[in-house]
Amino acid sequence: MSEEKSLNFIEEIVETDLKEGKYDQIITRFPPEPNGFLHIGHASSICLNFGLTEKFKGYTNLRFDDTNPVTEDTAYVEAIKKDIAWLGFKWENENYASDNFDTLYGYAVKLIEKGLAYVDDLNAEDMATLKGTPTEPGKNSPFRDRSVEENLDLFTRMKNGEFPDGSHTLRAKIDMTHVNMIMRDPIIYRIKHAKHHRTGDAWCIYPMYDFAHGQSDAIEHITHSVCTLEFIPHRDLYNWLIEKLEIYPSKQYEFARKNLNYTVTSKRKLLQLVNEKFVAGWDDPRMPTISGLCRRGFTPSSIRNFCERTGIAKRENLIEYSLLEFFIREDLNKTSWRRMAVLDPIKMVITNYPEGQEEMLTGENNPEVEGHDGERQIPFSRELWIEREDFMEEPPKKFFRLGPGLMSRLKSAYIVRCDDFVKDAEGNVTEIHCTYFPESKSGEDTSGLKVKGTMHWVSVKHAKTAEVRLYERLFTAEEPDREEGDFKDYLNPGSLVVLKNAYIEADLANAQQQLADNPDRRYQFIRKGYFCLDADSTAEHLVFNRTVTLKDTWAKLVS
RNA sequence: UGCCCGAUAGUAUAAAGGUAGUACAACGGUUUUUGGUACCGUUUGUCUAGGUUCGAAUCCUGGUCGGGCAACCA
DSSP: OOOOOOOOHHHHHHHHHHHTTSOSSEEEEEOOOSSSOOBHHHHHHHHHHHHHHHHSSEEEEEEEOOOOTTTOOHHHHHHHHHHHHHHTOOOSOEEEGGGGHHHHHHHHHHHHHTTOEEEEOOOHHHHHHHHOBTTBOOOOOTTTTOOHHHHHHHHHHHHTTOSOTTSOEEEEOOOTTOSSGGGSSOEEEEEOOOOBTTTBTSOSEEEOGGGTHHHHHHHTTOSEEEEEGGGTTHHHHHHHHHHHHTOOOOEEEEEOOOOBTTSOOOHHHHHHHHHTTSSSSTTOTTSOBHHHHHHHTOOHHHHHHHHHHHOOOSSOOOBOHHHHHHHHHHHHHHHOEEEOEESSEEEEEETTSOTTOEEEEEEESOTTSGGGGOEEEEEEESEEEEEGGGBOSSOOTTOOSBSTTOEEEETTSOEEEEEEEEEOTTSOEEEEEEEEOGGGOTTSOOSOOOOSOEEOEEETTTOEEEEEEEEOOSBSSSSGGGSSSOGGGGBOTTSEEEEEEEEEOGGGGGHHHHHHHOTTOOEEETTTEEEEEOTTOOSSOOEEEEEEOOOOHHHHHHO
16 A cells, blocks of 8 residues: 655655754644634645644644734634534644733844834834835835834833824834835734733734744744745745744745635635625535535545645646535545435326335445445335426437336336326426336346336325525636626525425435434435535424535536 | 746646656546446647757746735734
């Protein structure tokens, strides 16, 4: 089992570092800000960071980058922890940037004492003006050359709450003409009279990302600090601060975030969809969030496989949703129980099957595995529900289902021939009449009949009603946030279709118990797709979510 | 008109100067009591122009295209 798998560029760096003896073990971290739910893009980062320390020697910390109290919340902390655990990863330590506020404050004082930071009284607008542009150098602030004593005094008073929000900032004293705008005296502390989700009212000044992230990395002795491409310009500052503060030299590496087509992965935009009620919540099954994918019926391994397969690189990308679908189908094909459900019903009457007669038929749970994962009993009778699309009044040549004179097999039951059909006043077909062949019973077929089609069905008398929710892509554009106008203009109005009266086979009435017995229980509604029981279900009212359809070459053929 | 990052089939990702490969998608076929699955096969690619070299996707130079950089966000 020694399959030679090529390493991605970050794994190569780690392998080289280890080989050269730079570290005894590596330490990575996953650093979410608790201001939203994790999405599929984060899954990639999680798999990378935890995967690195699984593959090589070391461990991974979970660290919440909670330096902006106005957007952060403990509820997000809990959701994030749940999602990472669900994906199957274990963090070594649960840390918070806010745990380091005292240390960080000390670092700031140290910088001031070295003459490398100053308190600025400029407002945001004036500061932006003096900052220059990517092509023009900036100009020094008139407050840039205050004495160490004055800076220390002012910074202390900032901390003590003597000033209102926005009146003062602490800036690193670097170079206002630097080509990298991040290095033009970046703000490292700002005043925010806001309650923090962990430190409460203890502070009214908070460090900026650049003065918290790298420092927290250093405190935790992170060896490889992996982030996304947009932080490349920040690396200069990251390294400058390590040097001036004389702290542990963590190294930052950047990779390209993963983008999925027909969706958005920006916490800001996802929050908008939630707040403005375009979706039912962060865990709406249409959301690309981990919790949304979970509720939709995706498995942790399908997501991990997806992340593994799409890899890590530095180029911009837009991954096709069909790849995610492939991995969930691959997984569920091997594990899901086969059941029958009729989503858009029409009645079939088997005219030569005695009225009042019933029989129990046997169906395997999963033909893909040895022993078929057991079996269940399926009641059969004279009247059945079948899928409306499985009957055509004037079928084309290659139609293998039912139409006048056509024969088809009812899955796990008998072969039937369509003899007649009934129409209502408007010309809609309301009932299909068939005859069945008693000697064609599944498993003991002696009829000698050969049919190309097999259909699913549910006995009218024994059918249970359920709600079935069908999901399609959330957006109609491949990259909604790059289109003209607002990304919400491209929401797919058909992303959720609710079928209130689908008919499910009798055994599915036990779905709640089956889920309690096995939290991974999923179903394949034969010929219709993979489904899972939704949390909205009650004993009287079952709700199923469609995770993904089956591949359908017939549908492709007719379209 | 600055600096930084990038460019390999439709998509994503390998090939560390030596046969351009893998997966998905697409297409065709075999099997099938799911028009599913499985299996077999086919199509499609190194942005461009030079240079170095016996040999370049890979190294060098110029260009083109795409992305990023001026939040008291992370």
